[in-house]
Amino acid sequence: MADTMKTDKLPFPILIGDIGGTNARFSILLDAYAEPKPFPNVRTADYPTIDDAIQKIVLDSSSVQPRSAILAIAGPIDGDEIDLTNCDWVVRPKGMITQLGFEDVLVVNDFEAQALAVAAMPDEYRETLGPNNQPHMASRVVLGPGTGLGVAGLVYARHMWFPVPGEGGHVDVGPRSERDFEIFPHLKRIEGRVSAEEILSGRGVVNIYQAVCAADGLQPAFSDPADITAHGLGGSNSQAVETLSLFATYLGRVAGDMALIFMARGGVYLAGGISQKIIPALKGPEFRAAFEDKAPHTELMGTIPTFVVTHPQAALAGLASFARTPSAYGLSMDGRRWQR
Numbered sequence: 562m563a564d565t566m567k568t569d570k571l572p573f574p575i576l577i578g579d580i581g582g583t584n585a586r587f588s589i590l591l592d593a594y595a596e597p598k599p600f601p602n603v604r605t606a607d608y609p610t611i612d613d614a615i616q617k618i619v620l621d622s623s624s625v626q627p628r629s630a631i632l633a634i635a636g637p638i639d640g641d642e643i644d645l646t647n648c649d650w651v652v653r654p655k656g657m658i659t660q661l662g663f664e665d666v667l668v669v670n671d672f673e674a675q676a677l678a679v680a681a682m683p684d685e686y687r688e689t690l691g692p693n694n695q696p697h698m699a700s701r702v703v704l705g706p707g708t709g710l711g712v713a714g715l716v717y718a719r720h721m722w723f724p725v726p727g728e729g730g731h732v733d734v735g736p737r738s739e740r741d742f743e744i745f746p747h748l749k750r751i752e753g754r755v756s757a758e759e760i761l762s763g764r765g766v767v768n769i770y771q772a773v774c775a776a777d778g779l780q781p782a783f784s785d786p787a788d789i790t791a792h793g794l795g796g797s798n799s800q801a802v803e804t805l806s807l808f809a810t811y812l813g814r815v816a817g818d819m820a821l822i823f824m825a826r827g828g829v830y831l832a833g834g835i836s837q838k839i840i841p842a843l844k845g846p847e848f849r850a851a852f853e854d855k856a857p858h859t860e861l862m863g864t865i866p867t868f869v870v871t872h873p874q875a876a877l878a879g880l881a882s883f884a885r886t887p888s889a890y891g892l893s894m895d896g897r898r899w900q901r
């Protein structure tokens with residue numbers, strides 16, 4: 562691994578990739594002005610290794626051979642062999658340089674890429690929740706309920722955006738309303754505590770639903786998160802309706818806490834697989850009410866805009882923005898960049 566970098570710029574053409582637990586998405590960025598050239602989405606389970614997927618999906622089907630790669634991955638980046646959290650692929654940047662012909666490989670965290678994306682998210686790719694305040698050029702936060710709960714900050718300082726990937730999805734969440742006090746004793750815990758991810762994720766939807774059923778003395782009728790949100794949105798099952806309402810409340814509560822921590826006058830952005838699918842529920846009063854319920858800062862919270870990110874490939878868009886103008890971002894490359 563090179564210790565000193567002459568420049569933040571990676572050489573074009575650049576392969577950008579968003580590697581999730583289930584799906585991987587790739588595009589090539591020809592130069593700083595071109596739109597990314599997309600490739601078909603890949604299911605990680607269909608290829609034994611990431612190198613194999615890049616070779617077959619990208620390199621074998623493109624006349625443009627990328628000179629560098631920027632990959633966003635779900636999992637901690639430590640050392641030369643990077644394991645993905647929810648799949649068998651291992652990212653080996655040194656092997657990519659020797660086997661796939663890259664000169665330069667940068668690996669970042671998937672929520673860091675989501676944070677890069679919200680630095681310049683056009684109106685058409687976001688749905689406003691609550692008052693239509695225009696976001697300031699100020700710090701932002703991204704929360705993404707999906708398989709887990711990803712959280713990242715995007716600090717604005719010295720005319721630059723600094724993504725702050727953290728483990729904010731694992732903060733504690735406590736009961737607030739009388740109904741919360743009936744439901745919380747029935748929530749599944751992790752080592753004795755209710756962490757945000759245990760209620761604000763796919764399995765979190767099931768956790769809340771089962772706790773609501775237990776509090777009402779009923780047998781649960783569903784075990785799949787998508788079934789619960791479908792019945793909640795359709796109004797056909799009252800426990801599912803309450804689950805969705807509580808999910809919106811708890812998401813608002815945690816989103817508000819994150820906004821306070823980062824003083825996110827630039828807004829809070831909801832990403833992840835679930836937010837886009839439950840927009841009508843998030844547009845109800847619960848999300849914003851919980852978001853703003855932060856005495857003594859209720860008035861301040863009322864001025865902070867909240868959005869659902871609707872861009873179909875937000876992480877790739879974030880990586881593309883960074884690849885075009887790395888100097889606009891204070892992205893740390895220490896220990897995460899490999900050069901030939």
Ligand SMILES: Nc1ncnc2c1ncn2[C@@H]1O[C@H](COP(=O)(O)OP(=O)(O)OP(=O)(O)O)[C@@H](O)[C@H]1O
Pocket residue numbers: 580581582583584585706707708709762763764766786787788790791833834835838
């Ligand atoms: N309609 C829905 N309502 C509630 N939860 C859903 C719905 N559809 C999917 N989920 C849940 O969302 C989670 C998947 O989230 P997401 O799509 O963000 O995946 P991911 O972890 O980002 O992986 P990848 O990037 O590989 O797609 C699963 O737990 C799934 O059960």
